Amino acid sequence: MRILEILENEGERQFVHTLCFVGVNGAGRTSFNGTERQLFLLPPGAADRLPDNSSGFVVSAREFSPSGFLSVQECLFRIRLSEDHGLALLHPEKSGFIPLSSACSFLRPFTAGIITVSDKGSRGEREDGSGPALAAEVTALGADVLFTSIVPDDHEVLVPLLKEWSDGKCLDLILCTGGTGFSPRDVTPEALDAVGEKHVPGIGEAMRAASLKITPRAILSRANAVIRGKTLVISLPGSTKAALECFASVAPALRHGIEILCGRDSECGSNPV
Structure with a gap:
């Protein structure tokens, strides 16, 4: 399984990145390239579902569990279901750089x-x-x-x-x-x-x-x-x-x-x- 797209939605415009840094800011919230953003996991063809002022990874898997962990490069993300958007929400447990096409895998806690x-x-x-x-x-x-x-x-x-x-x-x-x-x-x-x-x-x-x-x-x-x-x-x-x-x-x-x-x-x- 690989990351097919790294997206950032500013509301009026959606950006496609080839590299990003994901971490946790001083308030304990997800930081995407230095900006506080929620980070979502999306199946192929679902880029238009990315909420405004958020970021997301489109992965090659069409189905995934809304719980557990996602491992990408040196990073580890806890997966939770967002009740507001019906999407898998990612919270970094381990920060780092993530390039496009990175291999990733789901891990059971x-x-x-x-x-x-x-x-x-x-x-x-x-x-x-x-x-x-x-x-x-x-x-x-x-x-x-x-x-x-x-x-x-x-x-x-x-x-x-x-x-x-x-x-x-x-x-x-x-x-x-x-x-x-x-x-x-x-x-x-x-x-x-x-x-x-x-x-x-x-x-x-x-x-x-x-x-x-x-x-x-x-x-x-x-x-x-x-x-x-x-x-x-x-x-x-x-x-x-x-x-x-x-x-x-x-x-x-x-x-x-x-x-x-x-x-x-x-x-x-x-x-x-």
Whole structure:
């Protein structure tokens, strides 16, 4: 599937672009080439349906779901149905440049939860930076972050929460930040081992390999990953910088792994769309 036209409608005139930049402005609204515009998804032959003072992508698909995500280049858009216009409305989750004829694809959302493991954070003595930062990054992959929590470094607290979110909430992905070091209170990897039914050693290895390029202390990280039922659970370092660096090293493969785990994709060796 490709973008056939990039349109901008100013009311009296409609412009056709070969390149655009789509992002979010300071007010949290969609920005198209620096101007606040609503952005719509249109089927072929529907350019005349583009509302005034808005922009739109005409794509080669004639039918598409009015929910989920659209992936284009480095950009990701959440799709919602516009009740006013009866069209699919796009909101950027990840900004970037989009040229004409770009390949694009529809993505099903997956569900996620973020757990910050910190004694001081759970007592309100430290502001949580890594949790919100990871939530933003996983949302940019096409996730709906349904639950967040800050808990103490306590095995007896973390294990039941992981079981509840995987078994009861049926989340596709759980990210735990904090508790992966050498301190006697660092018990997050052990909590994952206690709930995990399968280990995923490649995720921890990839994170340490990426971090080792930045600091020799990366070998001290005990970050790991396990599968419980149809939920992937990953532990990451507690500092915001380290958590984001580690997550970036494994993020490109996560959606494919989650779709295999959920039974949506069975080809482990297939190339990503």
